[in-house]
Amino acid sequence: MSEENRVPVSVIGLGMMGAALAGAYLRAGHRTTVWNRSAGKAGALVEQGASRAGTIADAVAASDVLVACVVDYQTLHEILEPVKESLNGKVIVNLTSGVPEDARGAAQWAQSLGAKYLDGYIMTVPPAVGLSQTLLFYGGSKEVFDTYESTLKVLGGNSIFLSEDPGVAGLYDLALLGILWSSLAGALHGFAMLASEGIPAAALTPFAESWITHVVRPSIKGAAQQVDAGQYATDISTVGLNAVGLAKMVEASKGQGIRPDVMIPIRDILQERATSGHGDEALASMIEVIKKP
Numbered sequence: 065m066s067e068e069n070r071v072p073v074s075v076i077g078l079g080m081m082g083a084a085l086a087g088a089y090l091r092a093g094h095r096t097t098v099w100n101r102s103a104g105k106a107g108a109l110v111e112q113g114a115s116r117a118g119t120i121a122d123a124v125a126a127s128d129v130l131v132a133c134v135v136d137y138q139t140l141h142e143i144l145e146p147v148k149e150s151l152n153g154k155v156i157v158n159l160t161s162g163v164p165e166d167a168r169g170a171a172q173w174a175q176s177l178g179a180k181y182l183d184g185y186i187m188t189v190p191p192a193v194g195l196s197q198t199l200l201f202y203g204g205s206k207e208v209f210d211t212y213e214s215t216l217k218v219l220g221g222n223s224i225f226l227s228e229d230p231g232v233a234g235l236y237d238l239a240l241l242g243i244l245w246s247s248l249a250g251a252l253h254g255f256a257m258l259a260s261e262g263i264p265a266a267a268l269t270p271f272a273e274s275w276i277t278h279v280v281r282p283s284i285k286g287a288a289q290q291v292d293a294g295q296y297a298t299d300i301s302t303v304g305l306n307a308v309g310l311a312k313m314v315e316a317s318k319g320q321g322i323r324p325d326v327m328i329p330i331r332d333i334l335q336e337r338a339t340s341g342h343g344d345e346a347l348a349s350m351i352e353v354i355k356k357p
Contacts (some may be wrong), residue, residue: 070216074117074127076143077160078105079265080190085133085159088194090114092218099123101143124150129212129329133159133186137166138329140171152178155208157216159200163238164231169228170240171204182208183230185237188220196221203233243284253317253326260320288350296342296349303350304343307334 070093075086078100089096098106099117106116112161115125119272124130125148140160144151156174158181167183174181188197196218208223210214211329217223226232251272255265290296310331317324328345333353
């Protein structure tokens with residue numbers, strides 16, 4: 065994209081992630097206006113070439129594309145509500161974390177004001193914003209995504225439009241975060257087990273990397289196929305066998321003097337599934353317990 069064709073953007077919210085978004089646009093040559101309720105946060109970006117908006121009204125007026133990244137959807141509403149009359153015809157790209165219903169409510173509110181709305185989730189940490197491999201999920205206006213795709217990909221080359229339902233992007237975000245948090249918690253539990261015997265965490269990492277590559281990743285892929293098919297037959301590893309293993313894990317954790325809290329919910333899900341007559345099924349069948357309200 066030639067410099068004269070680069071879309072001007074206003075970045076609203078300059079926390080760690082918002083500042084990274086603005087920085088990516090500046091590096092890519094976009095005319096970038098920045099605004100934050102604490103004005104001092106704009107200083108470093110202004111030094112890099114950003115224009116500081118004195119008010120949120122100035123930020124909205126400066127660009128047709130508003131990229132917002134604030135603490136939550138309520139905060140976004142509080143920021144934009146006073147200038148709602150100025151949002152007609154604007155494009156709101158909301159990169160604020162929330163839940164699906166937040167996104168749907170924000171989309172309805174924006175559309176009622178004549179604005180076009182795209183909800184997005186940044187699946188990385190601030191230093192990786194702007195890299196070609198960085199993943200962002202989007203939902204909402206397909207027209208906005210198609211029109212501004214090159215502008216959106218400044219923030220991450222792997223920008224994916226998922227659905228015109230603005231809540232779907234948030235579901236993908238939560239699904240991947242669940243994998244991250246549970247995996248990291250499991251790793252930390254393992255480190256604690258080793259630490260109880262004076263073994264450093266780093267001693268486990270080479271084995272953990274191989275385990276994730278050769279066991280965990282194929283297991284996730286296979287489980288997805290079983291879940292979609294609703295078929296849980298297995299000749300590899302059963303619910304019943306793992307229910308016994310998780311019970312031992314909880315007891316071993318206590319024996320090593322560490323909290324078993326990370327493992328207890330998994331143990332309980334396996335035991336519930338096994339005692340309901342599904343002990344001979346694959347681990348993927350745990351989803352039938354998880355899906356219960």
